[in-house]
Amino acid sequence: xxxxxxxxxxxxxxxxxxxxxxxxxxxxxxxxxxxxxxxxxxxxxxxxxxxxxxxxxxxxxxxxxxxxxxxxxxxxxxxxxxxxxxxxxxxxxxxxxxxxxxxxxxxxxxxxxxxxxxxxxxxxxxxxxxxxxxxxxxxxxxxxxxxxxxxxxxxxxxxxxxxxxxxxxxxxxxxxxxxxxxxxxxxxxxxxxxxxxxxxxxxxxxxxxxxxxxxxxxxxxxxxxxxxxxxxxxxxxxxxxxxxxxxxxxxxxxxxxxxxxxxxxxxxxxxxxxxxxxxxxxxxxxxxxxxxxxxxxxxxxxxxxxxxxxxxxxxxxxxxxxxxxxxxxxxxxxxxxxxxxxxxxxxxxxxxxxxxxxx
Amino acid sequence: xxxxxxxxxxxxxxxxxxxxxxxxxxxxxxxxxxxxxxxxxxxxxxxxxxxxxxxxxxxxxxxxxxxxxxxxxxxxxxxxxxxxxxxxxxxxxxxxxxxxxxxxxxxxxxxxxxxxxxxxxxxxxxxxxxxxxxxxxxxxxxxxxxxxxxxxxxxxxxxxxxxxxxxxxxxxxxxxxxxxxxxxxxxxxxxxxxxxxxxxxxxxxxxxxxxxxxxxxxxxxxxxxxxxxxxxxxxxxxxxxxxxxxxxxxxxxxxxxxxxxxxxxxx
Numbered sequence: 181x182x183x184x185x186x187x188x189x190x191x192x193x194x195x196x197x198x199x200x201x202x203x204x205x206x207x208x209x210x211x212x213x214x215x216x217x218x219x220x221x222x223x224x225x226x227x228x229x230x231x232x233x234x235x236x237x238x239x240x241x242x243x244x245x246x247x248x249x250x251x252x253x254x255x256x257x258x259x260x261x262x263x264x265x266x267x268x269x270x271x272x273x274x275x276x277x278x279x280x281x282x283x284x285x286x287x288x289x290x291x292x293x294x295x296x297x298x299x300x301x302x303x304x305x306x307x308x309x310x311x312x313x314x315x316x317x318x319x320x321x322x323x324x325x326x327x328x329x330x331x332x333x334x335x336x337x338x339x340x341x342x343x344x345x346x347x348x349x350x351x352x353x354x355x356x357x358x359x360x361x362x363x364x365x366x367x368x369x370x371x372x373x374x375x376x377x378x379x380x381x382x383x384x385x386x387x388x389x390x391x392x393x394x395x396x397x398x399x400x401x402x403x404x405x406x407x408x409x410x411x412x413x414x415x416x417x418x419x420x421x422x423x424x425x426x427x428x429x430x431x432x433x434x435x436x437x438x439x440x441x442x443x444x445x446x447x448x449x450x451x452x453x454x455x456x457x458x459x460x461x462x463x464x465x466x467x468x469x470x471x472x473x474x475x476x477x478x479x480x481x482x483x484x485x486x487x488x489x490x491x492x493x494x495x496x497x498x499x500x501x502x503x504x505x506x507x508x509x510x511x512x513x514x515x516x517x518x519x520x521x522x523x524x525x526x527x528x529x530x531x532x533x534x535x536x537x538x539x
Numbered sequence: 540x541x542x543x544x545x546x547x548x549x550x551x552x553x554x555x556x557x558x559x560x561x562x563x564x565x566x567x568x569x570x571x572x573x574x575x576x577x578x579x580x581x582x583x584x585x586x587x588x589x590x591x592x593x594x595x596x597x598x599x600x601x602x603x604x605x606x607x608x609x610x611x612x613x614x615x616x617x618x619x620x621x622x623x624x625x626x627x628x629x630x631x632x633x634x635x636x637x638x639x640x641x642x643x644x645x646x647x648x649x650x651x652x653x654x655x656x657x658x659x660x661x662x663x664x665x666x667x668x669x670x671x672x673x674x675x676x677x678x679x680x681x682x683x684x685x686x687x688x689x690x691x692x693x694x695x696x697x698x699x700x701x702x703x704x705x706x707x708x709x710x711x712x713x714x715x716x717x718x719x720x721x722x723x724x725x726x727x728x729x730x731x732x733x734x735x736x737x738x739x740x741x742x743x744x745x746x747x748x749x750x751x752x753x754x755x756x757x758x759x760x761x762x763x764x765x766x767x768x769x770x771x772x773x774x775x776x777x778x779x780x781x782x783x784x785x786x787x788x789x790x791x792x793x794x795x796x797x798x799x800x801x802x803x804x805x806x
């Protein structure tokens with residue numbers, strides 16, 4: 181397979197695999213737990229590596245998942261003692277486990293095919309060279325693994341869509357209905373562990389959190405339906421990772437770094453320009469509302485009695501030009517009419533006030 | 540009080556708490572509560588902040604670990620009668636920015652009947668739509684839940700409970716932060732449920748409306764102070780015992796006044 185295409189596909193599969201559980205991390209307010217897991221699985225990988233003496237995928241994934249779940253369990257256990265807050269608990273547990281992982285890697289580096297650089301940063305550019313034979317074709321191993329994890333995550337989320345939805349929105353009700361939110365939580369965290377491990381080789385422990393969280397956070401700004409949010413998060417992730425690859429080629433920079441940076445840029449665009457939640461839309465809406473209020477305030481005075489420009493300026497204590505501008509707009513819109521100096525309200529004006537004040 | 544007696548439900552007792560003690564960390568929240576709630580009533584659970592009112596509901600739903608004692612729902616363990624119980628948590632307990640429509644949330648009331656993996660079917664959707672109509676929210680079905688007022692959010696939760704089509708409704712402060720119109724609409728629905736033989740248990744904060752809205756009351760302050768029909772249990776001295784020094788002079792006076800007025804009007 182063409183190496184460029186392989187890298188693009190590896191990036192897109194990683195983005196989709198991460199965006200699916202990432203969406204639920206964002207909605208549950210657990211984004212940092214994703215970061216914690218992506219670091220704390222390291223000793224699991226090394227231990228599996230040392231026991232089996234090989235970098236074969238399955239033991240590594242199992243070791244990492246167990247460490248991922250252990251991390252979540254330890255964080256909750258520590259938090260439940262009531263002596264530390266949850267963010268402190270996260271910050272105590274995951275660096276301890278990560279440090280253990282780093283120590284193990286350092287201790288055995290050189291003897292085995294594993295080094296710190298690779299684990300922390302990953303290198304997606306090597307993905308085309310690392311091949312296995314599948315159904316008679318030579319194909320990139322990271323691509324096979326990440327595509328597999330993406331499909332697995334998709335199946336899991338489709339199968340447990342309603343359980344994930346209710347456990348995320350209203351965990352006590354989920355528990356009362358017998359749809360154990362604790363079980364759903366650990367399944368999700370297991371998924372995050374497996375996904376981050378699958379991404380290690382290509383993206384590394386540090387940047388994987390961008391793949392998990394940023395496309396999902398972007399999608400959250402653009403929609404208010406869960407299904408649409410999942411689809412958008414995957415699309416945004418895949419498109420940004422592809423864009424990031426070409427950016428990296430243009431800049432001759434780190435591919436994973438450019439992919440994560442492109443995701444950040446996509447978030448920035450959505451944050452500014454999202455149709456309803458974006459900063460620009462909010463500013464425009466607030467300006468429009470302010471203008472409507474001003475017109476309604478003037479109209480309400482005209483509703484009590486007709487008045488001249490001067491009387492309105494005296495009554496409202498607004499600048500003369502501002503009042504003149506509003507009166508001009510009101511007459512053009514036929515919400516008020518003028519008879520010489522005196523302005524008075526029209527029936528349409530009454531409706532307008534009703535509409536603005538009533539809503 | 541009721542126009543016609545409710546049809547006799549199969550079980551006379553909806554909820555039984557036997558020597559129930561619940562503690563968070565080391566501090567007891569409920570202490571040795573022994574209580575039977577008969578079915579077919581509209582029940583208020585009343586007490587000061589931190590009296591364990593919410594915990595009492597949660598203990599019956601298996602949501603908190605019990606230090607000692609046990610709870611029976613319709614004479615059975617909760618796990619065996621799950622589908623007959625609906626729960627409305629406090630409105631602030633969920634994130635209303637969650638990407639869901641009003642209809643999505645109401646449909647969650649049907650999830651328990653489906654069990655793991657199975658999606659709600661057409662019948663569940665119909666039930667959810669009917670529940671929305673009953674709370675007067677049909678036209679808001681597609682609206683994003685963050686764009687609802689407090690009262691509309693509470694109606695949405697109520698519709699979700701109605702969609703559960705239960706025999707026992709457990710509601711944590713269904714009147715908190717709602718406008719007067721919504722409050723009247725909610726109480727009308729709760730009365731309708733009771734008149735059809737269902738049991739409704741509400742954590743309630745407004746002592747002034749207990750007599751008007753409910754026919755049975757539980758007074759709680761970590762220990763059970765009193766429980767029974769409103770006329771027998773909702774008495775000034777019992778309220779004093781429940782609230783201790785915390786029942787303000789004004790509230791006491793108002794309650795007394797209300798007690799007298801109610802006494803006169805029922806004669």
